[in-house]
Amino acid sequence: MSLHTATLIHRDDGTPYSPEFDDVYHSADGGLTQARAVFLAGNALPQRWAGQGRFCVLETGFGIGINFLATWQAWREDPARCGRLHYFSVEKHPLTLVDLAACHARLPEVAALAAELRAQWPLPLPGWHRLHFDEGRVVLTLLFADVVKALADIDAQFDAFYLDGFAPARNPQMWDLEVFRHCARLAAPGATLASYTTARAVRDGLAAAHFHNERMPGYGRKRHRLVAEFRPPSWRPAAAVPTAAEPDAPVLVIGAGLAGAAIAENLTLRGHPVTVLEATAVPPAGASAVPAALFHPHLSPDDAILSRLVRNGLLFALRRWQALEQRDGHLPVSRSGVAWPAADAAEALSMRQTVERLQFPAEYLSFLERDELRARCGLPVANGGCWFGSSGWLDPRILVRAQLATPGISTRCGVRVERLEHDGKAWQAIDAAGRLLAAAPLVVLANSHDAVRLAPGLCQLRLIRGQLSPIRCEQPPLLHGAIAGRTVLFGLEKGLAAGSTFDENDLQPESRTADRARNLAGLLTLWPEAPLQNPADVSGDFVGFRAATRDHLPLIGALPDITAVRAHGLQWRGRHAAELPRQPGLFGAFAYGSRGLVWASLAAEIIGCRIDGDPLPLEHGLVAAVDPARFIVRNLGQGIVP
Ligand SMILES: Cc1cc2nc3c(=O)[nH]c(=O)nc-3n(C[C@H](O)[C@H](O)[C@H](O)COP(=O)(O)OP(=O)(O)OC[C@H]3O[C@@H](n4cnc5c(N)ncnc54)[C@H](O)[C@@H]3O)c2cc1C
Ligand SMILES: C[S@@+](CC[C@H](N)C(=O)[O-])C[C@H]1O[C@@H](n2cnc3c(N)ncnc32)[C@H](O)[C@@H]1O
Numbered sequence: 001m002s003l004h005t006a007t008l009i010h011r012d013d014g015t016p017y018s019p020e021f022d023d024v025y026h027s028a029d030g031g032l033t034q035a036r037a038v039f040l041a042g043n044a045l046p047q048r049w050a051g052q053g054r055f056c057v058l059e060t061g062f063g064i065g066i067n068f069l070a071t072w073q074a075w076r077e078d079p080a081r082c083g084r085l086h087y088f089s090v091e092k093h094p095l096t097l098v099d100l101a102a103c104h105a106r107l108p109e110v111a112a113l114a115a116e117l118r119a120q121w122p123l124p125l126p127g128w129h130r131l132h133f134d135e136g137r138v139v140l141t142l143l144f145a146d147v148v149k150a151l152a153d154i155d156a157q158f159d160a161f162y163l164d165g166f167a168p169a170r171n172p173q174m175w176d177l178e179v180f181r182h183c184a185r186l187a188a189p190g191a192t193l194a195s196y197t198t199a200r201a202v203r204d205g206l207a208a209a210h211f212h213n214e215r216m217p218g219y220g221r222k223r224h225r226l227v228a229e230f231r232p233p234s235w236r237p238a239a240a241v242p243t244a245a246e247p248d249a250p251v252l253v254i255g256a257g258l259a260g261a262a263i264a265e266n267l268t269l270r271g272h273p274v275t276v277l278e279a280t281a282v283p284p285a286g287a288s289a290v291p292a293a294l295f296h297p298h299l300s301p302d303d304a305i306l307s308r309l310v311r312n313g314l315l316f317a318l319r320r321w322q323a324l325e326q327r328d329g330h331l332p333v334s335r336s337g338v339a340w341p342a343a344d345a346a347e348a349l350s351m352r353q354t355v356e357r358l359q360f361p362a363e364y365l366s367f368l369e370r371d372e373l374r375a376r377c378g379l380p381v382a383n384g385g386c387w388f389g390s391s392g393w394l395d396p397r398i399l400v401r402a403q404l405a406t407p408g409i410s411t412r413c414g415v416r417v418e419r420l421e422h423d424g425k426a427w428q429a430i431d432a433a434g435r436l437l438a439a440a441p442l443v444v445l446a447n448s449h450d451a452v453r454l455a456p457g458l459c460q461l462r463l464i465r466g467q468l469s470p471i472r473c474e475q476p477p478l479l480h481g482a483i484a485g486r487t488v489l490f491g492l493e494k495g496l497a498a499g500s501t502f503d504e505n506d507l508q509p510e511s512r513t514a515d516r517a518r519n520l521a522g523l524l525t526l527w528p529e530a531p532l533q534n535p536a537d538v539s540g541d542f543v544g545f546r547a548a549t550r551d552h553l554p555l556i557g558a559l560p561d562i563t564a565v566r567a568h569g570l571q572w573r574g575r576h577a578a579e580l581p582r583q584p585g586l587f588g589a590f591a592y593g594s595r596g597l598v599w600a601s602l603a604a605e606i607i608g609c610r611i612d613g614d615p616l617p618l619e620h621g622l623v624a625a626v627d628p629a630r631f632i633v634r635n636l637g638q639g640i641v642p
Helices: 031-042 066-077 097-104 108-119 147-152 175-186 200-208 260-269 305-328 345-358 372-377 396-404 449-456 513-526 560-574 595-610 619-626 630-637
Strands: 016-019 054-059 084-091 127-133 139-143 158-163 187-195 210-216 224-230 251-254 276-278 293-294 340-343 366-368 385-388 392-394 409-412 419-422 429-430 436-441 442-445 462-472 487-492 495-499 542-548 557-562 582-590
Touching: 031 066, 031 187, 054 066, 066 084, 066 108, 066 139, 084 147, 108 127, 108 224, 127 305, 147 175, 158 175, 175 187, 175 200, 175 210, 187 582, 200 210, 200 224, 210 619, 251 260, 251 436, 260 276, 260 396, 260 409, 260 442, 260 595, 276 436, 293 305, 293 442, 305 396, 305 595, 305 619, 340 372, 345 366, 345 385, 366 372, 366 560, 392 396, 396 595, 419 582, 429 442, 442 513, 449 542, 449 582, 462 513, 487 513, 495 513, 557 595, 560 630, 582 595
Parallel strands: 054 084, 054 158, 084 139, 158 187, 251 276, 251 442, 276 409, 442 582
Antiparallel strands: 127 139, 187 224, 210 224, 293 392, 340 385, 366 385, 419 429, 429 436, 462 495, 462 542, 487 495, 557 582
């Protein structure tokens, strides 16, 4: 589950060397020279991407990132470069930031690019990490996992492969037949492949996977290098070949909360004209109007799907917020840490065991004994617990407004979409009076609970009322981070906010004294001497409604065509959700439950990739876990047709 970072030594000539694999990261002739001579030239780059909308590279072994930097540099310098460059790279032992910087210091030619890479370099946490550069036109997806597992989790098509493990004799896993088979599965028509090694076993293995290969004259001290072309007897696409919309196709986004704002931002940056239709007069108005919201990891001893998804969503969101802040200049994100104190000694023990088992970097997750946790969070908590160092909180209202201010987004407020109709070419959004509000070939439902009314038959959503209570304090406590768990606590400018209640089947929109009392009782369990000033005044309390599914995961993706499923009824039984027919141009991202901040950016990227036909930012198992068709498939399994 955990990753161990690479051990790296610099040889006398400066070449980075791995004692674990007893091999160098690149030849002594220089990493950039090798990258250009072997991997770029071996895949006929930059010529092959000229004029293309998108070009996708898959590398085995990210190492120092020299091949990536050389490719990115070539892309930048090429006036005929492709519209978007996707670079996937697998790495089991990521370098520490310190080692990365030491290696990059020897690459003055690409110093600026290397600095940008390091600025986003992820923590060594297992899973996929997507980084955007050059306004999202260069997309690096780092797959921190063992090579075969990582490749098996990809569902995309690649135009070029860089095979760059350590020498086959020292690193056989990277040259396993399974690796070549996966490359074949993931190869786009006309795909090419390059490597520095011409070892017989590699050539034979590639040939068996239909990569017609030949040795080419080498570079520097190397006599040969390998180039290959994918020539299968017949070509069958990998599971899902996405159909991309026109790059400038207009999109309607329904709902201007955390979900809709992130989607509008993502799609606008991709070049789509976006119109947001929002029922209320001043967004955000739904659950996203909560004045403060936490973001932090989810923990499970076996690093379950929810934990992996939350990790991906959280780390992705942090990078997107950073980019937004660089553009917008004002997005206060508090990353001062989040404490999750255990309720009792038994829970503290179980937390400690989980943390020890996962072995994640302390910056992301650690277990602290009571006194240390007290010192970290600034409250006299009764037990030890988890400390999420890189987590924190923000004001979702500021985030939503900043995202909606992205140039190119048109937000129309005070318009409620009553129904959607497709006229054969475009979706029409119609109001309660039967008036056409707007039309577009692409629509994204980001309207929380109301989405299942506009697209019926998907599943039933739970509606969970929540009340958050601000509390004035004469001398607000020095709360270093926020507190999560049974009671959530934030330090605000003029006091604290405590919450939040969690009540299903309770539709009362007004705040209640009894609920405020529950929030205050929670606060007092964390801080018995809290100097409460306005215990019964509910005038500042916030009430909102979370929409959630039964499996606690959101619905994100293309929406299934219920009519088509119904027409063939139980014939769809036993199929995977991905196989179900979809409605043309209709997408959804909703049911974020209590994790709007964690899901919103990731969901926006999934929707953006689905619309543009780009490789998704997630392992296909995780994509399936949020597929909006999953409940239909589960019901079909029980003989229930939607
Ligand atoms: C008390 C409370 C505390 C919370 N704390 C946290 C927290 O700490 N961390 C966290 O990550 N999350 C938290 N959440 C959850 C988070 O607020 C939600 O997950 C998130 O706001 C959902 O965003 P959304 O855009 O899907 O929905 P919403 O914010 O509800 O937005 C949906 C929007 O769609 C509009 N709309 C609906 N129907 C239509 C229609 N037919 N036509 C046009 N517009 C329409 C609505 O007016 C609304 O503006 C909390 C929620 C509550 C209630
Ligand atoms: C030769 S280096 C790659 C150099 C890199 N391409 C660059 O441009 O800097 C080989 C890389 O493969 C990684 N690796 C080795 N075994 C692996 C495995 N089983 N799965 C994934 N990565 C592995 C190593 O950690 C190392 O970073």
